[in-house]
Amino acid sequence: MARKVSTSRRVAMSAVAWLVALLIFFPILWMFLTSFKTEADAYAVPPKFLFFHWTTENYVEVQSRVDYVLHAINSIVLAVGANIFGLILAIPAAWSMAFSPTKRTKDLLMWMLSTKMMPGAGVFMAIYFIYLRAHLLDSRWGIGFLLMMVNLPIIVWMLYTYFKEIPVDILEAARMDGASLRNEIIYVLTPMAVPGIASTMLLSVILSWNEAFWTLNLANVNAAPLTNMIASFSSPEGDFWALLSAASVLAIAPILIIGWFSQKQLVRGLTFGAVK
Amino acid sequence: MGSIELKNVRKDFGAISVINDVSFKVNDGEFTVFVGPSGCGKSTLLRLIAGLEDISSGNILIDGKDVSNVGPAQRGLAMVFQSYALYPHMTVRNNIAFALKMAKQPKNVIDEKVNKAAAILNLTDYLDRRPRQLSGGQRQRVAIGRAIVREPAAFLFDEPLSNLDAALRVQMRLEIGDLHNNLKTTMTYVTHDQVEAMTMADKIVVLNKGAVAQIGSPLELYNKPNGLFVARFIGSPTMNIVSGPAAAKRNAASIGIRPEHVDFSTSAGEWPGKVRIAEHLGADTFVYVDSDAVGPLTVRLEGEAPVKPGQTVYVTPQENRLHRFDRDGKSMA
Ligand SMILES: Nc1ncnc2c1ncn2[C@@H]1O[C@H](COP(=O)(O)OP(=O)(O)OP(=O)(O)O)[C@@H](O)[C@H]1O
Ligand SMILES: [Mg+2]
Numbered sequence: 001m002a003r004k005v006s007t008s009r010r011v012a013m014s015a016v017a018w019l020v021a022l023l024i025f026f027p028i029l030w031m032f033l034t035s036f037k038t039e040a041d042a043y044a045v046p047p048k049f050l051f052f053h054w055t056t057e058n059y060v061e062v063q064s065r066v067d068y069v070l071h072a073i074n075s076i077v078l079a080v081g082a083n084i085f086g087l088i089l090a091i092p093a094a095w096s097m098a099f100s101p102t103k104r105t106k107d108l109l110m111w112m113l114s115t116k117m118m119p120g121a122g123v124f125m126a127i128y129f130i131y132l133r134a135h136l137l138d139s140r141w142g143i144g145f146l147l148m149m150v151n152l153p154i155i156v157w158m159l160y161t162y163f164k165e166i167p168v169d170i171l172e173a174a175r176m177d178g179a180s181l182r183n184e185i186i187y188v189l190t191p192m193a194v195p196g197i198a199s200t201m202l203l204s205v206i207l208s209w210n211e212a213f214w215t216l217n218l219a220n221v222n223a224a225p226l227t228n229m230i231a232s233f234s235s236p237e238g239d240f241w242a243l244l245s246a247a248s249v250l251a252i253a254p255i256l257i258i259g260w261f262s263q264k265q266l267v268r269g270l271t272f273g274a275v276k
Numbered sequence: 277m278g279s280i281e282l283k284n285v286r287k288d289f290g291a292i293s294v295i296n297d298v299s300f301k302v303n304d305g306e307f308t309v310f311v312g313p314s315g316c317g318k319s320t321l322l323r324l325i326a327g328l329e330d331i332s333s334g335n336i337l338i339d340g341k342d343v344s345n346v347g348p349a350q351r352g353l354a355m356v357f358q359s360y361a362l363y364p365h366m367t368v369r370n371n372i373a374f375a376l377k378m379a380k381q382p383k384n385v386i387d388e389k390v391n392k393a394a395a396i397l398n399l400t401d402y403l404d405r406r407p408r409q410l411s412g413g414q415r416q417r418v419a420i421g422r423a424i425v426r427e428p429a430a431f432l433f434d435e436p437l438s439n440l441d442a443a444l445r446v447q448m449r450l451e452i453g454d455l456h457n458n459l460k461t462t463m464t465y466v467t468h469d470q471v472e473a474m475t476m477a478d479k480i481v482v483l484n485k486g487a488v489a490q491i492g493s494p495l496e497l498y499n500k501p502n503g504l505f506v507a508r509f510i511g512s513p514t515m516n517i518v519s520g521p522a523a524a525k526r527n528a529a530s531i532g533i534r535p536e537h538v539d540f541s542t543s544a545g546e547w548p549g550k551v552r553i554a555e556h557l558g559a560d561t562f563v564y565v566d567s568d569a570v571g572p573l574t575v576r577l578e579g580e581a582p583v584k585p586g587q588t589v590y591v592t593p594q595e596n597r598l599h600r601f602d603r604d605g606k607s608m609a
Binding site for chain 2: 172175177179180183188191192
């Protein structure tokens with residue numbers, strides 16, 4: 001990548017990059033600003049950008065109406081739990097498919113991906129009634145399990161592509177060097193697989209965090225995550241933009257902070273291991 | 277000590293037979309080179325010896341002991357891979373030390389051995405770097421260092437220099453040669469490169485489609501190829517092969533003459549022809565001649581020969597250097 005780039009070109013590229021970034025970031029910024037407005041300012045035409053009466057009353061209102069801490073904890077428990085159990089299943093699965101593939105490995109992978117092509121609504125009734133009978137509605141275990149299952153195909157695929165990138169030569173070199181299977185896994189395979197596992201973990205947490213369809217339909221109070229909380233503010237009495245914005249800011253804050261500190265992993269994860 | 281003996285070794289991948297009844301012996305301390313066209317099974321043969329692939333039938337003996345069913349680590353061999361196969365997350369020091377750590381050697385012994393290997397290979401200044409911070413030649417040295425510290429019964433090299441540029445290749449070739457002279461350990465080496473094969477080998481094994489075509493010292497193969505395949509494969513530029521009346525006159529189905537074993541004249545000779553191209557390499561000149569009588573010929577002349585394209589020339593084979601082949605391509609006495 002030691003290409004020479006002219007200064008004007010670099011300036012142009014930066015400008016475009018900033019523009020695109022701003023465009024993508026703008027809704028979040030607007031939501032953040034709106035959350036500090038009064039409802040009247042939120043509806044004002046022309047829109048008020050910075051010069052309005054700043055207030056935190058919306059946040060107070062959110063706190064009084066819902067149990068933010070409970071929903072936040074639910075979101076964390078569900079995302080992290082689904083993620084941990086998902087990885088426990090997905091790592092060995094992806095591992096064996098990458099390192100000792102059989103004739104059916106490709107078919108299996110395609111089949112797993114194909115389950116993602118079916119809309120959740122297609123199986124909603126079946127799952128709803130199973131959950132109803134099994135008393136799993138509105139339970140953390142039940143919802144967590146479902147989130148895990150929903151993301152499992154993606155996690156397995158992602159891990160598989162990462163593991164595939166590990167050169168077999170290196171494993172053979174370790175074998176020649178006298179590493180037992182256990183040492184090969186501990187000292188050679190795992191360190192090389194960790195970046196891939198970390199990226200996968202991040203993506204999986206974000207996917208679970210943002211899941212709304214299943215949580216809205218299967219969870220009510222006890223197991224309801226932040227997505228449910230936001231939804232509860234888009235209420236029958238009409239839309240309160242400022243209030244809704246405050247709820248949304250609270251809901252996405254944790255994931256934004258995590259995302260900010262793990263940008264590098266995240267980019268790798270989103271490009272699905274295609275970029276080295 | 278490390279002699280390696282293969283007895284009727286076969287390897288099949290599914291229905292495809294890749295190694296077909298190969299038998300030979302590498303004596304202790306010998307430098308043996310496997311050559312052959314791409315896909316003939318050189319790497320597979322090396323991997324069978326290393327124990328990275330299981331043989332389908334036959335036996336492999338190391339120091340007279342049958343190791344056919346012994347795992348790669350227990351065979352006491354070290355392999356240097358074409359891709360180097362360094363551990364990317366470990367420093368050079370840990371790369372070299374890995375095998376010793378696996379063998380649970382004491383720390384001071386490991387340090388001593390690693391430092392010694394690093395000194396031999398000029399890696400002392402790079403011990404704390406990671407592989408990706410090294411040049412190709414340095415990576416290659418680390419791969420060799422990793423092999424040396426194990427003090428193996430034999431080294432197995434699979435085209436170790438093929439990723440290096442020409443100048444570095446010559447340098448590393450000499451370094452490996454020095455290493456062999458110093459350690460006197462058995463070395464088995466796969467290459468595509470004529471010069472590597474001819475200069476480094478005590479013994480060359482020429483493979484063709486998974487079978488041994490001929491085994492011998494470099495000069496034996498050069499002077500007495502047992503058939504057309506080896507005759508064409510060993511030597512550069514390739515031997516000229518001529519059939520038809522010129523061969524019949526000498527009671528053979530075809531005859532072969534190396535480019536360096538012909539008399540070249542601008543006035544008279546056995547095979548007249550026109551110069552197509554003359555390549556001036558400085559020390560040598562390669563002349564490519566189109567002859568109506570016997571087809572295209574390559575001639576190697578010493579020094580700077582004043583030859584021009586289109587010029588009429590005469591090529592005469594030196595009778596005592598002529599190779600004769602029968603209808604099946606086998607050498608005739
Ligand atoms: N795991 C495998 N499964 C099936 N066929 C294989 C396998 N490994 C090698 N082969 C086949 O065996 C033959 C010999 O391969 P090998 O790698 O030993 O060739 P080679 O002589 O080293 O070639 P090159 O000079 O190109 O490295 C090839 O035809 C190859 O396609
Ligand atoms: Mg090969």
